[in-house]
Amino acid sequence: MTENRRQSRRGFLSGITAAAVAGGLPGELRSQTRNPARRPQRVAVIGVGHYHATLAPFYLKILQDEKVDIVGVHDPDRAVAEDRARRCGSTPFTDYRAMIDSTKPEFVLSLNRHVDMPGPFRFLVDAGIPFLAEKPWGVDDRTVNELADYAEKKKAWATAPMSFRYSWWAQTAKKMVESGELGTISHILVRFNQPGIQRYIDEGNSWMLTKAQAGGGALLNLGFHGFDLCRYITGEDPKVISAVTSHSIWKREVEDYAFVTLLTPGGIVFLNEASYTFPANGSDSERKIAAEKALVRATPAGDGVQIIGSGRNETLMAPPGFVGSWAGVVKDCLDRIGRGEPPPASVRDCAAAVSLTFDAYRAAGETS
Known part of the structure; x- marks a missing residue:
């Protein structure tokens, strides 16, 4: 890594931490x-x-x-x-x-x-x-x-636990979008494919497989986070352009696969994929932004961000002590209450993600 690259990385980390303290990002960094x-x-x-x-x-x-x-x-x-x-x-x-x-x-x-x-x-x-x-x-x-x-x-x-906001990729992407560093954004992809339905059955949660008790399947349970990330990162309220669901693997009344295309008022295409189709323990996940000046994607382990552009290919790792995911949500809630601050995500944020989910269900011909 060159000295200029080291300086760039130090400046980026300094800037993103300062933004977090100022209230621009979720609370795990502020804490x-x-x-x-x-x-x-x-x-x-x-x-x-x-x-x-x-x-x-x-x-x-x-x-x-x-x-x-x-x-x-x-x-x-x-x-x-x-x-x-x-x-x-x-x-x-x-x-x-x-x-x-x-x-x-x-x-x-x-x-x-x-x-x-x-x-x-x-x-x-x-x-x-x-x-x-x-x-x-x-x-x-x-x-x-x-x-x-x-x-x-x-x-x-x-x-609500908007846990996907609490990732180094989401926080980095949000800052880069807000700063204009990426230029024009073409599209954003969030894929969250998880193992099958047996885990719900084994844990006594077979209600997750019925529309009357769960409301929906993989899209409501997993794709919800993609809908929230679209609004969180772009700062825009998107519309559902198209949606498709499948019940082919588990053949239950709730879908085991969904793919939804969103479009923001500013012209950003957002691709949201969710499923219960991963054939083993683990996950098939991907998060990336494709833009005019750089491609920004999460590393496979989710603990870093790769930024690729003209003359640039670097990976920024989360800083020591970074608390992400659901643990970050809980910690942030407790800390915010202690400081007399409002919640990290509003009730309207949850309602918006759920509304997009059901807009997608209607577009796909699903009934709730």
Whole structure:
């Protein structure tokens, strides 16, 4: 690496960290440079039978790593509530209202089956407790938009885990787009192909495979993140131009594959691909921007960004201590509450991603 390249990289890292401190990027970088004030210590979890509690991203483990007190865990199935309570040293509840009243948490993580998400959401808004609610908040876009309206009206501290924002690629791409460094952007691609459906069945979450209880399949569950990244990186509200879904592998009522083409008002084409078709453990993922002056893509491991342009081919690695993905979301929420700051993503951000998902379903001929 030449001296000029080293200087360029140092300047880039300095600039992106400064932007994070100023509020331009998610909070995992800000939290490295500002000491958090009073963070929530008492945390409760609603709907802990959701697979995310004990499978990737392992929410219970994330909370334990944050050294908070998990004062209560809820699930309507007593056996599930008791099992999850044993795993994290907490107290089980089958009534989330009773749990909130009894444990008086300072922060709540709300999971649940998708069809059951609206009730706890409204309850937490009314209770005035800051909360992180797993997406999509419901099984149709009308319900989710109504929830966003309600939270905004009540000025609730409420957010969804927009975990793909918490990657070095997303943060680097956003800064480069905003600075104009890339010139005209042709297209952006986000591919998120995951293993099949057996993991949901094994974890007692077969409800994920029915439209009545889940709302949709791979596009709502995984492609949601691509829709959010489009808005986050471009700063624009795109429209669905075309969409196709497939049920060919698992032959369930929810799709196992989807491909959606979006177009922003500024002319950026965004390609969003999601599936349950990866044939083994692991993932087939890709994230890149193709622009006039550079191609910017995530490294295979996701911990770096490759930038290719005229006379330029360099890889920028995430700085030491970078906290990404779902762990970054949880940490950012706790830190922001401690500093008296608003959520990292608005309720309207979640509603917008869900609305795009159902626009795509309608374009593809799916019924919700």
